[in-house]
Each structure stands twice: as structure tokens, then as C-alpha cells.
Amino acid sequence: MFDVPLFLTFAAIAVACAINLVLQTHPISSALSLVGVMGSLAVLYLLLGGQFIAAVQLIVYAGAIMVLFVFVIMLLNAGAEKRPSRRVLGAAVALPLLFTAAALGAVMITTQIPKTAAVKFGAFQLGGAASIGRELFTRYLLPFEVTSILILIAILGAIVLARKEI
Amino acid sequence: MSETQAGSAVELEGVSGKVETPQPRRMTLNMGPQHPSTHGVLRILLELDGETIVNARPDIGYLHTGIEKQAEALNWHQVTTLTDRMDYLSNLANNLAYALSVEKLLGIEIPPKAQWLRVMLTELSRINSHVVWLGTHALDLGAMTVFFYTFREREEILRLFEMFSGQRLMTSYIRIGGVSMEPPRGWEKAVGKFISEFDAKVDEYEDLLNANPIFMQRVKGVGRVPVETLLDLGVTGPMIRAGGLKWDIRKSEPYSSYEKFDFEVPVYYESDVWARYRVRMEEMRQSRRIVQQAMDGMPEGRWVADAPKAVLPDREKMKTQMEALIYHFKIVTEGVRVPPGEAYVPVESPRGEIGFYVVSDGTSKPYRVYMRTPSFGNLQALVPLFEGSLVADSIASLGSMDFVLGDVDR
């Protein structure tokens, strides 16, 4: 009974935060806006029945990745962006492109998705940790193991890059 | 926020020319003058690369009160009170150093009882200084509780000082010609009680700290400076003894009958914070021994020299003898006339060598009083101790130097 208003509220927050992210000149404000987007997306995931993925969204994205961003911004003590010089040119190229992309997306969504398809709150029961874990460790075992190697490589890469002398 | 932004972006337009690597951005941190761990108003400008100190510049003088100049306007006896105010932790050693220098000019013989009392009280003040150092040092490293334990002992010592002199901090007990008052009744019991319990208290501190791996990690190998550097900078006291130099004025140039006391000079060789800590812990035990000996062997006799021109007479005599009344009048109204000349007698204070270079032109006021203070010398070691260390280690190093800003700025 509450899911439509909840969706609208958090979708609005997400869009507002996303636009704020693009418009803010200071990276830390952008980063916090992105955290806002992620938080509201986590709520939307809950509405979609993805409890586990919502928690992971908060733990990994908001809690780790974005903290890392904030950390780096603070470490570099990055100031606000200076006024872009070639703004007109950039906008002239970028905005039509983006408009086209958005229009294309809208067309795709309206033509390809059946009108009747709706999200029933509580209908999707597979979003718990158990079912995802079972899939992850059976059908998706190989990709799962590969991600561990990916992470290992990322760790090594980060360490090598961040050393004092490179 | 100001940061030095050395170097600039270099365009790498496909040229294999010399590429200048810009210096990493450094941060300038202004530590002090109001900072919890500078122990007073010391300002240190730190240039940081991350958390490593690249450059450290101490800025002193915030506590400058012009004591040296003031001394020229006061008469010889009054200057004693100024020496108290230089260093609130080792006032008795300061009194003693000043008194010894003036007495040398006056050429007075000090009676044994006064000498023994002086030794006993300066050693108590050494203990006082070291326990305060220990407490604040541990507090800097985050161990709160030690602070309260040490202040329990400090309170005892201050009570003893109050008993002797009527004052807790600015005792001015050691005067030209002896000590200011006869020791009060029952002092043996009070001092005896304190020193009989004190060794156990030191053990208690060591129990709290020595067995603690975090404390060991914080002090071992931290703030290591070669003893030669320290010597070049004029560092004295426990700091130089922690570097392996057995230099203690009580042994090398004994004053006030120190040669008659039996004690060890603790020496360690690591020259790090840990060594300084152990030197001071051991010195507390040795000081307790000296106090014990002084108390047990306290000679009979008077507590001031028999020098009517320099020392105020007894109240009784003043009321009954004409001569005494005249001397009293003269000393009070115009002060002691010290024969022309100059003198310097160094004393081992809790922080190192303190000495007063006094010049007299024969009047009742000093022509010049120059203080060689240990804190100033020890603070010289700040730059070599700081550079290249981490900010957190610098706190430990700073604490291990044990200076009093009043002593530095004067």
C-alpha cells in the first residue's frame, strides 16, 4: 500500500542527488550526493525484494567505496573545480548526444516493456542471503572465484601504484 | 589551510627531455602555542609529508617574563624568589644553584645541617619533577591512569614542602647562607613515611607501563639521536645519561656535600625515549636512597651560616641584642652587600645542569644574573629528535625531553 509513494519519494531523492552530483563543483559535495543516490537505491532494492543486495549496496558501495572516495578527496585536499573554460563547446557536443540517448532509452522502454508488468511488493522472495548464496556457490562458482582473483590483482595494483616512489 | 605547493605540472609532449618531478605536497602544521602536548606555551612549526615530519622549527618566548632583567632591580635575597618562578618543578635546585653562587662570592661556610637539608629537599624535588614528568609523558601516550597515580605522590611531596617552608610550589626554602627556617617538628616521621613507601610506588608505575606492549611499542627505538649530537647541542641531565654519557654534576663536581652520599648514576645507551624513561625511573630510586641517607645522618647544629652580614638574625636575638638589630635593619632596608666579583656554580637539577652566573659590583643588588638553564639546552635537541619522525612519535620525543617552558623563556 505504501510502495508507490515510497518509490516516488526515493526515486525523487535519487534523481535530485544525481543531478546535484553533476552540478556541484566541490568533489566532496558530489561524493555525498552519490552516497545519497546509493542510499535511496538501496531502499528501492528493498522494494524490489532484494534485501541482501540492498545491504551489500550499503556495505560495499556506500560504506567502503564511497568512504574511499571521501578519503582520497580529503587526502588530496582537492578544492572546488574552476569554472570550465570550454563549456560552450562541450555542451554543444554533449547535450544533443545525451538528449538522443535519453530519447532512445525512453523509446526502448515504452515499446519493449509490456504495460502490464508491475512490481508487486513482497512477491519476489529470492532476494535473501540464502538463495543468492546458493546460486553464487553453485551455478556462478567460477565467476565468483574469478572475482576473488580480480580483487587480488586490484589490491596488488593499488599497492604498486600507491607506493612512495614509482 | 596553507600548503606549500612546490613544483608544477610538466607537460610530457612526447619529448624525452628532463622531466622535473614536482615535490609532493606538504602540509604545514602549527603545533601550539596552545596544544595539549607541548606542556606550556611552545609553538612548533611542523612541515609534514603525510604524517612524517620533514622540518620542525620551534618558536619560543611566549612565556618570557624578563627574569634576568628583573633580577638586576631586586636585592640579592629577593632574587631567590625569582628562581622559584623559573621552574615550578625544580624550584629547590634553582634556589640551591643561586644560593651556591652568591655564597661563593660572599665566601660563607654553610653548616652541615643546612647542607644535609638542602640535599634532602633537592632530591625530594627531583622525585617531584620526575613523577610529574612520568605522569604527563604517559598521558601524552594515552595512558591516563598513570597520571593520577603519580600525582598522588606529588601531592605527598608538596605536603612535605609545605611542612618545611609553608609553601607548596614557590618554596624559596634554600636561601643565601642556609635554609630559611628550622625544619618543623615531626619532619622525620613525615619524610620517613613517604620514602619508606616510595619504592613500592615506583614498582607500581613500572607494573603499569613496563609490561604493556603498546607502551613499549611507543617508546622503544623512538626519538633516537646519537649522543654526540646531543653533546654538541648542550643537552644535559637524564637525556644525555640515556645516551650513554655518565655525566652527573653531583658526582663530577660535588657541591653541598654530595660526595658524602652513596648513590649510583644510572646510565643507558640506547638514547631513545625508552632509555630516558628508564634513567628517570632509576633516578627516582636513587633519590630516595639519598633522602634516606640524609634523613638518617642529619647532623645537629644550626640551619644557617654564622654570617651576620649576609643572614638575617634570629628573631630572639634581634629583640635582645643591639648588634643583631642593626644587621637586621641593614639587611632589610638596603640588602646584603656582596663583594665585587663573579661566580658560577653548576647544580644537577632534575632536568640537567643549572647554574647562575652572578656578577656583583659590590652593591646590594646584582649587576648581572645570567641563568644557564637545562630546559633551554634540552630543547635544542628538538629539531634532530623531530625530523624524520612521525607526528605521534614526536609527541613521545617531546615528552621525553622534559622541559619547563618557564625555564626556557625566563
Add this chain to the structure above:
Amino acid sequence: MPFQLPAEVPLSWYLILSAILFVTGAAGFLIRRNIITVFMCIELMLNAVNLTFISFSNALGKVDGHIFSFFVMVVAAAEAAVGLAIILTVFKNRATLEIDEVSSLKL
């Protein structure tokens, strides 16, 4: 009768939200000049894609979409670690975060 809210959220709403977020991210990528902000725009786009995955997963009644977005998160984490390390290095060597001043990625 004025506009009436549906009883359930249509699937297309989620997809449109996702598209909006994605396009916003892409716009940010093209407009912003700060490397870190640009990087964050990429994260925003990844998040938008994740939302699509989860929506479809819900619509199809299969858990695979969740798994995909899980992998996306893992990759994003690895990417963030390496990417931020690169940014740190760039900043150390160039003392700038302006993306247009780091244009030596060419022959």
C-alpha cells in the same frame, strides 16, 4: 478524473529511473573536469545499471539479476581501489586534478 496513482509500481518506472540516472551520470562524465567527480559519475552509471538488473530480476522472478549486480559491485570495488590509486599517483606527479590537463594518453 485527474491523474491517478497506480496501485503497484509499473516496471517501466524503475527502468525510466534507471535511464535517468544513467544519462545523468553520462552527462556528468562529459561535463565535469575533476577526475574524481568523473570517476564518481562512472559509479553512478554502474548503479543505474544495477537498478535495471534488479528490476528485471524481480520481473522475471529469477535471482540472476542480483548475482550480476553483486559482480558489478565487486568489479566497482576493484576499480575504485585501482582508479583512486591512479588518481593519487597522477596528483603526486602532476599536482592537478583537471582531467584536461592529463592528456598525455596518446602517441
Add this chain to the structure above:
Amino acid sequence: MNFYVLSLIKAALVAVVLLTLCAYLVWIERKVLGHIQLRPGPYRVGPHGLLQPLSDLIKLLTKEGVIPANVNTFLYLLAPFLAVLLALTSIVVIPFGPEVEVFGVRTNLGLTDLDIGILFILAISSLGVYGIAIGGWASNNKYSLLGGLRSSAQMISYELPLALAIAAPLLIVNSLSFREMVMGQQGYWFGILPKWNIFAAPFPQIFSFLIFLIAAFAETNRIPFDLPEAESELVAGFHTEYSSMMFAAFFMAEYANIATICFVATSLFLGGWTPLWPAQYGSDFVPPILLGGAGLMLLYHASQALRTRKWDRYSFPVLGVVFLGLAALFLVPALKPVLVPLFWFAAKSGILIFTFVWIRGTLPRFRYDQLMRFAWTFLFPISVVNLLITGLLVALT
């Protein structure tokens, strides 16, 4: 009763209790610390300083909230709000007691029971760093910035061992819900030794528990890991520039975090509300005996009226009667099933909170690099090995 009404009542109760608890945690900490350090602690406001938190609150409320020049005002104000919000949020998934029936209403003692309650706690605690980091950054002060930086690195680093330590009991109980977690620890070995996770069958989770506690100290920025606010280096770290209620918010967040993490530890490792020994051996009578004993002691001391302060003569009997009344409450049959589990839960959490204070009174502080090295080269491998062994043994049995 209506679900919403019930939830509102419970939420109000928990909020009131938690906020009071935070305030009194400060009092408890100051008292315990004082006694460790040979001094009485707060003593002036109210009997034994019991009204001290109130006076602190009034003081902080009436102080001027200074906003320094050149700060980002929005973020500067947001940070303490965020910190306290996140700290208080995590309480919702903690179960304080079993399902009980009060006045004819059956309900769980606890606000809610998420299937992924433990993940929820992890998520909220991983967000907790924002308050500190933003506060440190927005203050536009180098000490604050360094404090914020340190805390974000520290909290990210210690989150790993924390999560790994939590994962080990999860393997044993096989649920992410706190309530099921506690339910899984019911029962007794040999009829007497509780089946808590630290006494779990194949591999007692004592290592997990210790790792969890150590990481919890770091997560809550407590000594010996209180680097973000190490006063000897960073003055006051991230909250150097904060004053009045904004400072109080940070303060409250810290204590709420301590309380929460102790609740979590109690639920995960110490069997939640389960008594230390079975009820048939009389564990239900522990609370009335303890409280009654305290009340009787107070009354005895009141009758002595020795060197107590002037109005201890009035406060002691009053408190004594209050304690006796509490003891009597535990004997009321209708309230017993509610109060006894709550008592056990509070007792275990209380012991953990006492440990927090105790450690603060005992240990010095790490150096920053030592702290990070400790996390990555000691705690992390240990927790991985612990998890592997637990997993292996659970799989084998």
C-alpha cells in the same frame, strides 16, 4: 493491538531508554574511571553525581554553537546529525528479549527482526564513518582533517576483521537474523553450561569474540585505538571545532555506538537474554537477590550515616527503597518473563561496557602506523584463520 501502534510504543520506549542510557554511560564511565584512578569521579550534582548528565546536558544546550569562519556550513552541521542518526539507527534490530505476552499482547522484545539484521548492523556501522570524516573535513582545521582521515582509514581497516569475526558464529547458527541467532544459542551443555557461541560445540568462538571486541574498540574509536581524537597529537581530532549541541551529538554518537556494539556482542556471542545457568537452578532469582542486596546495603549505610555527605541521609534510604522496589518487581509473576531476560541482556552488555571503560583506564594509545599494521598483519590473518577453522569444523560435523 495494531502493529503500527505497538511499533510506535516500542520505538518510543527504546528511544527514551537508549538516550538516557547514553547519558548515564558517560556518568558510569566517569565513575568507573574515577575509581580506577584513585578519585571519586562526579560527586557534586545530585547524590554521587547522579544528576551530572542532566547538568552536562543543560550546559551544552545553553552554550553558544560556534560556527567557525570559512567552513562549509551545510556539511559542518550535517556531520554531527549524521553521526548521531546512524549511531541510534542500528538499535532497531537488536533483540532484547524473547517473545513475551504483556497485558494480553504478544510481542517480541525488540523493535524489529530483519532477516538480514546482522548485515544491517554492518551496513550502518560502515556508514558511521561519514559523520566523523565529514565533520573532520568540514571544520576546515588541520587537526580535524587529520582526525577525519585517520578515522576513515581506521574504520575501513577494522571493519574487515569485525565482519570476519561476525561471520564465524554465523556459520554455526546459520542465520543472519539476530533473533534466530539468539534462539540458536538456547539450551545448556550437560544441563548447566550455556550453549552460547563462545562455548559453541565444535569450536568455541572465543577467538571470534576477542577479535570482535578488539575491532569494536577500533570501530568506536576508543583507547587504545582512539587515534582520531588523540588529544596529545590532534588536540581533539575531528571534533576540535565543534561546540555545544553539535559536540554533544558527537559525544552521544560515540556512547550510542559503544552501547550498540556491546548489544551486538551480547547477542552474537553471549547468548543474548539467555541466563547464565538454567532457570530450574534458580537463575530467575539472581536479579531480585542482586537488587535487593543493593537496596539493603544502601539502607544499612543510611542507618550508619558515618562520613557520608549531608544529604546522603535522605538519598540513601530513597535509593534503597527504589532498589527494593525493583527487586520486588522481578518477583511479580506477570512481569517476570519480561524483566528477567531484559536483566540478563543488560547484565551481559553491562559487563562488556565496563570492559570498555576498564581498558580505557589501563592502556596507552597506539601509534597510527602500529594501529594499521596491527589490523592488517595481525588481526586480519587471525580472523581469516579463525573463520576457516570454524568453517572446516562446522562442515565436518
Add this chain to the structure above:
Amino acid sequence: MQHLWLIPALPFAGFLVNGIFGRRMPKAAVTATATGSVLLSLFWTVKVLLGLGTLEHVYLERYFTWLQSGIVNVSFDFAVDRLSAVMLLIVTGIGSLIHIYAIGYMGHEHGPNHGGYYRFFAYMNLFMFFMLVLVLAANYLVLFVGWEGVGLCSYLLIGFYFLKKSAGDAGKKAFVVNRIGDFGFSLGMFLILIHFGSLDFGSVFGKAATMSPEASAGIITAICLLLLVGATGKSAQVPLYVWLPDAMEGPTPVSALIHAATMVTAGVYMVARSSALFELAPVAKETVAIVGLVTAVLAATIGLTQWDIKKVFAYSTVSQLGYMFLGLGVGAYSAGVFHIMTHAFFKALLFLGAGSVIHALEGEQDLRMMGGLRSKIPLTCFLLFCASIAIAGVPPFSGFHSKDAILLAAHHHAPWMFWVAVVTAGMTAFYVFRAFFLAFLGNYRGQGHPHESPPVMTAPLGVLALLSLVGGYFDVPHYLEPMFHGGHAPHETSLVVISVAAGLTGIGLAFLFYVAKPGLPDAVSRLFGPVYRLVYYKYFVDEAYDAVIVHPARDGSTAVLWRGVDAGFIDGIVNGVGSVARSVGGGLRQIQSGYIRRYAAWVLLGSIVIVAAASFLGGAR
């Protein structure tokens, strides 16, 4: 469940603890962990064996499916039968003794983090783990895991003093030579898999027994020969024995445990384990016997001339391993295994005694620098004497029993083998007593001040000495008899007398040469100058391998593979592709501005085009 897995798991746990935390642990804790884990393993072994009783049948424990892919279906199983029971007792028993001994021997490893002390024990524990896995394995793949694992540990331990170049080289040599053997072994394993469709011992031997001999004789022979290649590598047989003498660069406990008592017998164990296959392949069996005999003779002759005390014992080990192979080859599997056991006793004792001597002389290994040590370290002298008479085959000590069993079987199989083996036995007695006399009798020729080793070293030696003396009365052949199908050789007293006489003659000659007439050896060696040099330089085998295999391989690689194939052909292709790509890229680089956002715009444009094309052209429903 008897929880067989605990037997290897305990040393493995010790390895993990010492390997990860050893650096920070106090020395006593390292010692306790390492030795304790092995002792616990021994205890568990005994408990398991007592629990299993007489072991009439194989006792199998299944743990989990390891590999499952196509026809390969391998589960991780452990099994115990009488053969592995004997081996288990040898490995854990000797292993425990040597761990205790190593506490004293390695105790002087000083330096940061008490030197390699924790590292040494971690490796030793790891070795115990792999060796026990090898012994307990219930199929060839698990056995191979242990096989490779012990090889790894052998490499690590030979190169233990890795700062010494010779030690590092010796380690590498052992590793490379073993690789050759392992290659053969793995080929054999694949053949088994293809032919029998399984790797489990039970099913392989069962199928081999039921298959028609004509159909599978050839392939079984091939399998056996390949397995033999593996065994020659691990057990240091001709032609792959060259690594073992060099392996003495490792610490002495390592030489005793790995390169005398346990690991090198893995090949013997494996052949005995596969006896069911070898029985079906007479050619292979004959090859085993000949390889063993050649090895025994060759190594014994080299042993006659060596001056390094450990080298003497190393060649002796090779020679004794040859004996074991001879035993296997002539069908006396149980005698071969029996010899593994007695050899483990006396050879471990010899090595540890030699270690004790070396320890006493502070690192001196040259026999010419010893002499007269009998009065200086009497206990060690006595212990080494026990070992020497045991190996020389003097009745009634242990070597006599096992060696005689082999000799009898050899005579039963082919009399000429018996005679060659008897001569070898004489040589064995000669060189062992030569070393003994040179070291302990005569005058002391060194400089240092020898001192007796601590009790922690001599106590295990005492146990080993006792075992060497009475070990022959453990009736292993009888215990193992039901396992093997080989015929039992009749007991012939005359043959026994001959072999004992050969041994005594050897001892007598040694006494004559090195005690009674010390000038004689030089005279003899001058007399047989060329032969002596040939033997002294170990038949120039290492040099021959260098000339025949190593140099051609290296030069050929340099000339053909590097200069020709790599530099000429492959680089040519690569460079050609590169230059084409470069010229094409030269045109395309105009697009490349270096501005990332422009790239992004291109990507966006491209994806819009693709999506638009997909939706408007074909994708739309």
C-alpha cells in the same frame, strides 16, 4: 571412523603455526609445536593401528570427491593396510626421533628470529605431512600429491642454508632430477587412468587381476616401466641417483630423515604398492632387479673411496636402496619393505651419529681430519658401532635379517644376482667400517676440541641403536606375506654363511687397511691408479650427464630455439604485425586527442548508433 586424516593433519597444523607465527613465537614454543605435533601424530598412528587390529583387509576412509571430470573421478581417500601400517610406523617413529634430535642439532641457529630454527621445523613438519599423505593415499593421485610434496620439502630442506651456493645448487639439482622421474610417473599414471579407468588402488589391482593377461601385457609393462622411472628418480636409482649425494648439503637431520629413512624409500614403497601390476609384467620386474643391482654395485664402489663422512653414507644409502629394488625385482616384496625398515633404523642412526660427530667437531665432515674420537666422544662412538655392525650384516643384528632375506630371494631368482649382491655386501661392510675406523680409531688429526652432544641428541640415537640391534626380530616379512603373491624363498644355511662371511671379510679388510697397516690404502690406490680415479670421481657420471644432456640441450636451445625460432621467426611475425599496426595507427591517431572526455563522447555516440540500429532495424517487435 578412525579419523586417519588426523595423522597427516597434525604435522600440517604444526607447519601452519610455525610457518605463519614462528617468527614471533619464542623458541620453546616453536620446538613444542613442531615436535609435539609429530609426537601426537605418532601417538595417533599407534592408536589407529591398535584400533584396527590385525588388518586382514584394507581399511578405507572416504573424505570428499576431489576431481570429477569426464572419466576422471578421484576422491580424496586414505587407506591403511599392512604395508602402509609398517610405513606409517617407520615414518612417524623415525620422524619423531629425528625431530627430537633436531632440537639439539639445530639449537645453535642464531641470528634474527632465531635464524632458520622455526623455518627448519616448519619445513620438517610439512615434510611429515606430505610423507604421511603419500603413505596413506588410497589412489595414485593422492599418492602423487604426497610424492610431489615430499619432493618440494626435500628441495626446500636441501637448500636450507640458501646463502651457500652449493646448497642452493644441490637443491635445484634434486628438484630437476626428480622432475624427470615424476614425468615418468605421471605418464604411468595417465596410462593407468586410460587403461583401467580409475586411479584407486583397489579397483586398479582388481581389474588388473581379472583382465586377460595377453590383452594387457604390453600396456601393463609400459605402465610398470614408467612407474619405475618415477621410482628411480625418487629412490635415487641408476641413472637418476646423482642428486642424492649432493643432497647432503642439507642439515644432517634432513639427511637422516628424508634422504635416508623415509622419502627415498617412497619409490620402493610405490613399487611394492603396485606389486600386483609388476607381477603381471615380468619384463618390468626383471628391469627393477637389474636397476637395483647395478645401483647397489655402482654406489658401493664409489662409497669405497669417499672422504666426506656424509658422502660415504649417502652412497651407502643409494647402494642399500639398490638392494631394496633388487628385492622387489626378484619378487621378495616383503623383504624389500623389511629392508626399508631396518635400513631406516641403522641409516638414520648412521646419519645422526655422523651429525653428532660433525656437531662435536663444529662442522668438520672430512674423515681425514678425524680419528681417535673414540675416547673423546665415546657415546657417539658406541652408537655408530651399533649402526655399523647392523649395516654390515653381522648376525644377529637387524641388517643381517633383511639383507639375507633379499639375498636368499635373489639366489632363488637367479644365482648370479646373488653372487654380485654378496660382493656388494662385502663392500658395504668395508666402506662403513672404513669410515668408522678412520673416525674413531687412530690419532686425532683435527684441530678443534670435540665435545659430546647434549642428551636431547643422544637419547634418540640410543633408541635407534636399540632398534638397529634388535630390529631384525620384528617379523615384517611374515606380517606382510598375505599382501604379496611372490613365492617364499627356501632357507638355505650355506648361502647365509656365505653372505655373513662376505660381511666379516669386509670388516676385516677395513681393519687391515685403516688400523693395522695404514699405508696400505695408498699403495692399493696407486696400484689401481686409473680404476681408483674412475671410482673416486664417481665414474664421471655428473660430467657425462653434463656433456651428453645438459650442454647439448642448452646449446641446441640457444642455436635453434632462440636464434632461429624465437628471434627469426616469431619476432619477425610480431615485428611485421607491429609495423603494419603502426602504419594503420598512424592514420587513426588523428582521432586520439588525449582528452578522455572526448573518448567518452565517441563511446557514447557509438553506443547510441548501435542501440538505435538494433531497435529500429531488427530488434523491434
